[in-house]
Amino acid sequence: MTERIKTLDAFAKHVNYSLLNTLMPDPESTGDGNDHNPRQVFSGHYVPVTPTPLMSPVYIAHSETLFAELGLDDSLATTTDFAALFSGDMSAVPSPMVPYGWATGYALSIYGTEYTQQCPFRTGNGYGDGRAISVVEAVLNGKRWEMQLKGAGRTPYCRGADGRAVLRSSVREFLVQEHMHALGIPTSRSLSLFMSTSDTVDRPWYREGSHAYEPEVMVQNPIAISTRVAPSFLRVGQLELFARRARCHEHDNAHDELKAIVIHLIEREYAEEIDTTEPFDVQVVKLATLFRDRLTFLVSQWIRVGYCQGNFNSDNCAAGGFTLDYGPFGFCEFFETDYQPWTGGGRHFSFLNQPLAAQKNFDMFCRSLMPLFADDSKHLTALNSINEGFSNVMERAMANMWASKLGLADYDHDLLMKLLQLMVRTGVDYSLFFRELSALPDDMSSLTRSFYHTPKDEVMKEWQNWLQAWRQSIEKSVKIEGSLAKISETMRQANPKFIWREWLIVPAYKAAEKGDFTLIHRLQKILTAPYDEQSKEVEATYYQRRPIEFFSAGGVAHYSCSS
Ligand SMILES: Nc1ncnc2c1ncn2[C@@H]1O[C@H](COP(=O)(O)OP(=O)(O)OP(=O)(O)O)[C@@H](O)[C@H]1O
Numbered sequence: 100m101t102e103r104i105k106t107l108d109a110f111a112k113h114v115n116y117s118l119l120n121t122l123m124p125d126p127e128s129t130g131d132g133n134d135h136n137p138r139q140v141f142s143g144h145y146v147p148v149t150p151t152p153l154m155s156p157v158y159i160a161h162s163e164t165l166f167a168e169l170g171l172d173d174s175l176a177t178t179t180d181f182a183a184l185f186s187g188d189m190s191a192v193p194s195p196m197v198p199y200g201w202a203t204g205y206a207l208s209i210y211g212t213e214y215t216q217q218c219p220f221r222t223g224n225g226y227g228d229g230r231a232i233s234v235v236e237a238v239l240n241g242k243r244w245e246m247q248l249k250g251a252g253r254t255p256y257c258r259g260a261d262g263r264a265v266l267r268s269s270v271r272e273f274l275v276q277e278h279m280h281a282l283g284i285p286t287s288r289s290l291s292l293f294m295s296t297s298d299t300v301d302r303p304w305y306r307e308g309s310h311a312y313e314p315e316v317m318v319q320n321p322i323a324i325s326t327r328v329a330p331s332f333l334r335v336g337q338l339e340l341f342a343r344r345a346r347c348h349e350h351d352n353a354h355d356e357l358k359a360i361v362i363h364l365i366e367r368e369y370a371e372e373i374d375t376t377e378p379f380d381v382q383v384v385k386l387a388t389l390f391r392d393r394l395t396f397l398v399s400q401w402i403r404v405g406y407c408q409g410n411f412n413s414d415n416c417a418a419g420g421f422t423l424d425y426g427p428f429g430f431c432e433f434f435e436t437d438y439q440p441w442t443g444g445g446r447h448f449s450f451l452n453q454p455l456a457a458q459k460n461f462d463m464f465c466r467s468l469m470p471l472f473a474d475d476s477k478h479l480t481a482l483n484s485i486n487e488g489f490s491n492v493m494e495r496a497m498a499n500m501w502a503s504k505l506g507l508a509d510y511d512h513d514l515l516m517k518l519l520q521l522m523v524r525t526g527v528d529y530s531l532f533f534r535e536l537s538a539l540p541d542d543m544s545s546l547t548r549s550f551y552h553t554p555k556d557e558v559m560k561e562w563q564n565w566l567q568a569w570r571q572s573i574e575k576s577v578k579i580e581g582s583l584a585k586i587s588e589t590m591r592q593a594n595p596k597f598i599w600r601e602w603l604i605v606p607a608y609k610a611a612e613k614g615d616f617t618l619i620h621r622l623q624k625i626l627t628a629p630y631d632e633q634s635k636e637v638e639a640t641y642y643q644r645r646p647i648e649f650f651s652a653g654g655v656a657h658y659s660c661s662s
């Protein structure tokens with residue numbers, strides 16, 4: 100076994116910049132990274148920017164799982180050099196690292212509608228990574244990764260905002276990324292989390308115990324920098340930006356910049372599946388098929404675990420097909436088809452509407468590839484038919500996912516619909532119900548543990564009928580799966596026991612504000628073993644329905660953008 104990396108000097112030897120070396124910088128940039136005021140960026144793929152370091156940074160946590168995958172020794176996380184870099188100070192990074200990071204521009208479309216008015220210049224040219232700054236690209240254990248600070252200070256895309264992230268949102272993103280990974284869902288990952296003990300920013304938030312829908316007061320918050328890691332941070336919105344410019348020949352390089360970003364996307368995210376010696380048009384068509392597969396799988400898996408993205412704009416949709424931007428997300432506890440934790444999100448980004456929201460983003464993705472083809476190209480026709488086929492592929496992914504949750508070899512639409520109707524009528528905890536069902540009960544007694552209300556007798560009768568019908572389907576599946584025990588085990592792998600429950604996370608970031616990180620560390624352990632049976636004590640606290648006082652509680656049941 101090779102030895103784990105213990106120093107930033109040793110880490111730096113793995114740094115390898117494909118983005119900086121092959122993409123185009125903004126030609127108007129000074130190149131030294133001193134670029135912190137909002138401005139329009141008209142061309143180029145990235146802007147060199149130095150992060151603004153946290154004052155008096157303290158280490159909160161790192162992901163042991165990701166460190167192991169990357170070949171990093173846990174002791175590295177608390178070294179002075181590592182802490183400096185990942186709390187935003189690049190002034191003394193060892194060579195061959197460069198002493199600046201980079202921010203990228205991207206376009207925004209919301210549910211299939213293009214926006215250009217969202218930046219101070221009302222052109223879209225000032226929109227992009229406003230507070231996310233990538234600082235490392237490295238090949239570790241044979242895989243290429245990008246590391247990006249979130250809340251690292253102002254960039255040209257900050258739109259006049261402070262470039263910071265509050266401790267609350269940083270703790271949430273840090274914990275949930277590793278939770279999602281443990282749930283088996285493609286996601287950006289968490290490297291480390293540092294907070295400042297002196298810097299604060301003001302954000303609108305809720306009063307203690309409030310049930311208001313929108314925040315009522317300005318609250319002073321400590322700031323933090325979390326570092327996330329992914330094969331790339333390319334978003335659908337990024338392709339869109341260059342496609343919009345290519346579409347109207349905004350400048351001489353517009354078409355080349357679009358082509359370059361697509362080549363780069365293929366290299367960073369699809370290198371193992373796309374043969375880059377094939378003609379480019381063929382690669383692009385393959386890219387669309389692969390992204391469609393990844394995106395439909397991703398969204399079906401979100402629904403499997405009760406995850407709601409909340410704000411699934413094209414700029415929050417990673418072109419590599421993994422979950423990105425954990426801001427206004429939440430996990431459905433009390434089952435509602437239109438569950439939506441973000442007060443600004445609306446129904447279009449709500450829980451069971453996510454397949455449609457994904458379709459809108461996929462449409463924008465395909466439209467962004469179109470300028471690469473001649474009008475009469477057969478590849479353009481192929482791209483259109485891949486786009487049109489989205490809903491069928493999505494439907495299949497959903498059917499497979501529901502079948503796995505129900506332990507069935509074949510998807511049974513009527514059985515599922517009846518169940519979802521009963522869940523809505525009764526008021527059921529989504530995760531608790533399916534986890535209890537995984538024990539293959541013969542009667543309703545264990546399942547009622549997931550009920551928020553006691554159903555009327557006639558509804559209970561319907562539940563019993565449903566259970567009987569489901570058990571009959573299970574008996575049929577036994578012939579294919581082998582045994583009931585095997586079905587139960589497979590169901591347990593589809594239906595997590597410990598999921599993100601916001602009211603159990605709030606105390607962790609509140610304690611962190613006072614310098615106590617023990618709850619964060621405890622949650623890291625619990626949430627990274629979501630399918631396991633854990634201790635009775637963990638079960639008593641973390642395997643429970645949402646207590647009544649947290650229904651409609653501001654900052655718990657719903658939140659405004661919590662950045
Ligand atoms: N405090 C801030 N300062 C500067 N820019 C910000 C700030 N908060 C959000 N932004 C920018 O506003 C845009 C929309 O915000 P959104 O909540 O989608 O993203 P985010 O959570 O900051 O980032 P990401 O998508 O990178 O995870 C993003 O481009 C983001 O960079």
Ligand SMILES: [Mg+2]
Nearest residue numbers: 414415424426
């Ligand atoms: Mg975002």
